[in-house]
Amino acid sequence: MISMSLDGFVAGPSQSVDNPLGIGGMRLHEWVLELEAWRGQHGLAGGEVNQSSPVFAEMFANIGATVMGRNMFGGHPGGWDAANPWNGWWGADPPYHHPVFVITHYPRQPLVMEGGTTFNFVTDGIQSALEQARRAARPKDVLVAGGASVANQYLKAGLVDEMHINLAPILLGSGERLFDGVGDDLHGLELVRTVAAPKVTHLKYSRRST
Numbered sequence: 647m648i649s650m651s652l653d654g655f656v657a658g659p660s661q662s663v664d665n666p667l668g669i670g671g672m673r674l675h676e677w678v679l680e681l682e683a684w685r686g687q688h689g690l691a692g693g694e695v696n697q698s699s700p701v702f703a704e705m706f707a708n709i710g711a712t713v714m715g716r717n718m719f720g721g722h723p724g725g726w727d728a729a730n731p732w733n734g735w736w737g738a739d740p741p742y743h744h745p746v747f748v749i750t751h752y753p754r755q756p757l758v759m760e761g762g763t764t765f766n767f768v769t770d771g772i773q774s775a776l777e778q779a780r781r782a783a784r785p786k787d788v789l790v791a792g793g794a795s796v797a798n799q800y801l802k803a804g805l806v807d808e809m810h811i812n813l814a815p816i817l818l819g820s821g822e823r824l825f826d827g828v829g830d831d832l833h834g835l836e837l838v839r840t841v842a843a844p845k846v847t848h849l850k851y852s853r854r855s856t
Contacts, residue, residue: 648792648794650812651814655674656792710782710787719732745763808835
C-alpha cells in the first residue's frame, strides 16, 4: 500500500533525515494521520472514523511480515554508524509487531525492538527479501511498504499480487514516482475497487485469476 499524488509522486524531492518524505511529502498522508485506527497503532488517542477506516483496516489485516527499502527505514546514506546506530523512525516500539525485512547494500545484524518487531537487513536483493518475508509470515501475507524504489522494483518483476494506492488530491511537482519504467504492464493487476473518502481516493488492484 502506498500514497500517491495526482502527478504520480509517492515522496517529495530532497528526502533527508530531517525531511524523510521529501519536501511536501507529508501532505500525501494527511488522510491517514487523522484516522482513529492509525492513531491507535501509534499509541495516540482520538481520531476520525470515516470511509477510509475499513480500507485502512483491510490493508493491515492478515499481515505477518513487511518488506521495506533503506530509505523508508531511514538514517544517513552509506554504511551504518556502529557508534550511533540508526534504529528507525518509530521509537522503541515500532507499529509493525512482526518481522520487517529492510533491503540495503550494507550488512547489519538483526535489530530486535519492543512489541515483537525485528528489523532484518537483506543485502542480496528483492527476491531474497520476499522469500525470507514469506517464510517469516507464513501462513499470513507479506506487505511491501515502500518506498518508491522498492515498490517499483517489485512491480516491474511482477511480484505484487495486490496493490492499494491512496490517491491524494494534491500536486507535488517532483520527487519519487511509483511507476517510473514500469511501462504499460501491471502483470495481471486489475482495478477491483474504488472508495472515495475525505482527502483521498482509495484504489485497490488485484491480480486476475488465470
